Amino acid sequence: MEMISITLPDGSVKKHEKGSTVYDITKDISKGLAREAVGAVVNEDIRGMQEEVNEDSTFRVVKFEDKEGKEIFWHTSAHIMALAVQNLFPDVKFAIGPAIDNGFYYDFDTEHRFTPKDLEKIEDEMKRIAKEAHVLERFTMERDEALEYFKERDEKYKVDLIENFPEDEEISFYKLGEFTDLCAGPHLYDTKKVKAIKLLSIAGAYWRGDENNEMLQRIYGTTYEKKKDLEEYLHRLEEAEKRDHRKLGRELDLFSMQEEGPGFPFFHPKGMIVRNELEDYWKEEHRKRGYDEIKTPLILNEKLWHESGHWDHYKENMYLTKIDDEDYAIKPMNCPGSILVYKSKLHSYRDLPLRWGELGLVHRHELSGALHGLMRVRSFTQDDAHLYTLPSQIKDELVKTIELADDMYKVFGFKYHIELSTRPENSMGSEEQWEMATNGLIEALEEKEIDYIVNEGDGAFYGPKIDFQLEDAIGRTWQCGTIQLDFQMPERFDISYVDKDNERKRPVMIHRTIFGSMERFMGILIEHYAGKFPVWLAPVQATILPISDKFNDYAYELQKKLKDKGIRVEVDSRSEKVGYKIREARLQRVPYILVIGEKEIENNLVSVNKRDHGDQGQMKTEEFVDMVLEEIKNKRQ
RNA sequence: GCCCACAUAGCUCAGUAGGUAGAGUACUUGCAUGGUAAGCAAGAGGUCACCGGUUCAAUUCCGGUUGUGGGCUCCA
Numbered sequence: 025m026e027m028i029s030i031t032l033p034d035g036s037v038k039k040h041e042k043g044s045t046v047y048d049i050t051k052d053i054s055k056g057l058a059r060e061a062v063g064a065v066v067n068e069d070i071r072g073m074q075e076e077v078n079e080d081s082t083f084r085v086v087k088f089e090d091k092e093g094k095e096i097f098w099h100t101s102a103h104i105m106a107l108a109v110q111n112l113f114p115d116v117k118f119a120i121g122p123a124i125d126n127g128f129y130y131d132f133d134t135e136h137r138f139t140p141k142d143l144e145k146i147e148d149e150m151k152r153i154a155k156e157a158h159v160l161e162r163f164t165m166e167r168d169e170a171l172e173y174f175k176e177r178d179e180k181y182k183v184d185l186i187e188n189f190p191e192d193e194e195i196s197f198y199k200l201g202e203f204t205d206l207c208a209g210p211h212l213y214d215t216k217k218v219k220a221i222k223l224l225s226i227a228g229a230y231w232r233g234d235e236n237n238e239m240l241q242r243i244y245g246t247t248y249e250k251k252k253d254l255e256e257y258l259h260r261l262e263e264a265e266k267r268d269h270r271k272l273g274r275e276l277d278l279f280s281m282q283e284e285g286p287g288f289p290f291f292h293p294k295g296m297i298v299r300n301e302l303e304d305y306w307k308e309e310h311r312k313r314g315y316d317e318i319k320t321p322l323i324l325n326e327k328l329w330h331e332s333g334h335w336d337h338y339k340e341n342m343y344l345t346k347i348d349d350e351d352y353a354i355k356p357m358n359c360p361g362s363i364l365v366y367k368s369k370l371h372s373y374r375d376l377p378l379r380w381g382e383l384g385l386v387h388r389h390e391l392s393g394a395l396h397g398l399m400r401v402r403s404f405t406q407d408d409a410h411l412y413t414l415p416s417q418i419k420d421e422l423v424k425t426i427e428l429a430d431d432m433y434k435v436f437g438f439k440y441h442i443e444l445s446t447r448p449e450n451s452m453g454s455e456e457q458w459e460m461a462t463n464g465l466i467e468a469l470e471e472k473e474i475d476y477i478v479n480e481g482d483g484a485f486y487g488p489k490i491d492f493q494l495e496d497a498i499g500r501t502w503q504c505g506t507i508q509l510d511f512q513m514p515e516r517f518d519i520s521y522v523d524k525d526n527e528r529k530r531p532v533m534i535h536r537t538i539f540g541s542m543e544r545f546m547g548i549l550i551e552h553y554a555g556k557f558p559v560w561l562a563p564v565q566a567t568i569l570p571i572s573d574k575f576n577d578y579a580y581e582l583q584k585k586l587k588d589k590g591i592r593v594e595v596d597s598r599s600e601k602v603g604y605k606i607r608e609a610r611l612q613r614v615p616y617i618l619v620i621g622e623k624e625i626e627n628n629l630v631s632v633n634k635r636d637h638g639d640q641g642q643m644k645t646e647e648f649v650d651m652v653l654e655e656i657k658n659k660r661q
Numbered sequence: 662g663c664c665c666a667c668a669u670a671g672c673u674c675a676g677u678a679g680g681u682a683g684a685g686u687a688c689u690u691g692c693a694u695g696g697u698a699a700g701c702a703a704g705a706g707g708u709c710a711c712c713g714g715u716u717c718a719a720u721u722c723c724g725g726u727u728g729u730g731g732g733c734u735c736c737a
Contacts, residue, residue: 228664229732341735393735394736607699633697
């Protein structure tokens with residue numbers, strides 16, 4: 025192992041493995057010194073003044089602002105937390121403690137149950153440690169030696185980790201005060217840069233993420249170089265909470281969850297307006313692109329689910345029932361229903377591709393702990409469609425579907441990323457079929473020149489898939505659209521078309537959704553807009569506020585007039601001052617507020633107050649109508 | 662399902678060292694009739710999630726159930 029020495033301003037020499045990253049080497053040319061500070065890959069000795077140091081020759085400076093810099097910073101923070109926990113709770117055993125998107129966590133195993141009070145104590149201890157500016161020391165051991173080291177200390181998780189490392193690898197350690205951890209690094213040079221510390225929550229987590237393993241206690245936290253940055257981050261979290269779809273769903277009276285139906289959402293009148301607008305848009309867009317629509321039953325005979333493979337692969341998630349002593353199941357997916365429609369008659373190759381959409385209500389028994397507002401429910405409507413294609417049409421249809429998804433997301437201004445999921449362990453079909461299907465998806469993605477992440481083993485049991493991941497208010501991503509290529513169902517159900525040569529052949533099936541589910545999509549949409557729906561989706565598009573009771577009659581006349589034009593209008597005729605009513609309408613995120621009094625009535629005017637823009641002055645009623653209708657037509661905002 | 666926490670008025674929350682509860686807001690009524698983010702007053706509203714236990718007495722303490730929140734696992 026080649027070591028590099030860095031001579032620090034005080035003359036002390038620090039050794040690093042060649043190519044390893046140390047956090048922050050900055051050159052202070054004014055003092056003629058190179059000193060070790062924030063994050064660098066070291067490739068040659070640095071001593072005193074090293075002005076010629078640059079990207080290729082010696083080191084790369086990594087700053088907190090860089091992704092890599094944050095990782096290093098938070099990784100060291102995790103070690104600081106571990107040391108603090110060790111100081112306060114000496115019996116603790118350590119699992120793993122990585123950096124994550126907005127901070128870090130460490131998994132601990134201890135009899136003691138951490139409480140929020142403990143978090144404060146740990147936080148204080150961390151601050152103390154950080155201030156002491158401990159230097160992190162890296163060293164290595166042979167595998168056997170390392171195993172012995174952790175066995176002696178009864179650190180079974182570390183032992184487990186090392187045992188799963190490749191045989192001949194040398195094991196690296198980082199020592200921070202009294203805490204020595206198995207760790208690949210890199211780390212900060214010392215702890216003094218960690219100035220702002222906040223521990224956020226305690227959670228359970230399985231060792232190695234496997235539910236058959238023991239449950240550890242995980243502490244999440246985040247740290248920054250400056251107090252101000254931490255405060256900003258916490259402020260952002262608070263702001264995000266304000267747009268939580270569960271909170272807005274209640275405040276805007278869109279939907280509710282009831283104890284009587286955990287995971288089964290109730291849609292209120294206003295929520296139904298949004299939902300129906302979305303569905304209308306969906307239907308229109310699909311009609312344009314050559315889709316037809318079908319509707320299949322919610323409850324179907326159990327035999328069907330045996331045939332489809334759901335019984336073997338999905339039974340735990342299915343709700344079962346009995347009719348006339350026969351076993352039935354409530355559908356968890358729409359595909360078997362669609363296939364029965366396909367099978368109801370003979371198809372010619374000339375008919376393909378068939379594109380059948382179905383807004384299909386499915387029920388799935390999700391684990392109680394997994395439920396989350398509208399994002400994860402037990403009954404939801406998929407904006408499903410099944411395409412029956414000739415093998416030669418697959419790629420073209422996949423490309424068209426990707427385009428459809430992209431076009432529709434654009435209307436809402438969504439950013440998304442795509443993930444490709446490959447064959448899972450418990451799945452049907454031959455290796456060859458899976459390879460063909462997976463390659464089909466990859467080809468389509470490559471044709472569109474789209475970047476994607478690969479999730480090995482995450483596909484559906486009948487085929488690989490690409491997923492469209494959309495973000496919620498706090499950056500959690502949710503799978504919405506999905507495109508799944510399926511060679512299995514057609515075979516299982518023995519569906520066919522009659523080809524040119526009069527032979528019966530097997531079509532290929534594409535399962536796909538764009539919104540994913542109406543429920544989840546609405547949840548994301550509420551957070552995306554923070555409740556401020558664009559006019560075409562807004563449950564109430566305008567509220568009429570008469571200045572005094574005297575003008576109520578006129579207000580209702582005006583409401584009727586606007587309603588007849590197709591605008592969703594409410595009248596706030598309560599005996600309150602304008603200011604009060606404006607406030608209410610603002611809180612409801614109504615796009616347009618129309619104030620009317622004597623002046624407006626006399627001249628057929630409305631005083632328009634626009635959401636986020638305030639008082640717009642007066643305009644002719646007809647002018648207002650045209651403006652709103654135009655905005656509805658254009659959808660995009 | 663697992664770990665931890667929580668559950669009081671429609672909503673947001675206070676409270677009771679064990680003696681059946683309170684604010685703000687929303688709601689109803691009355692006064693006020695108003696010009697761009699909260700007028701004034703009164704009234705109504707609660708088996709303190711549910712089931713057990715301890716106790717003379719439980720919303721409060723203990724156990725369980727259900728639900729919710731944050732994670733883990735799983736997923737549209």
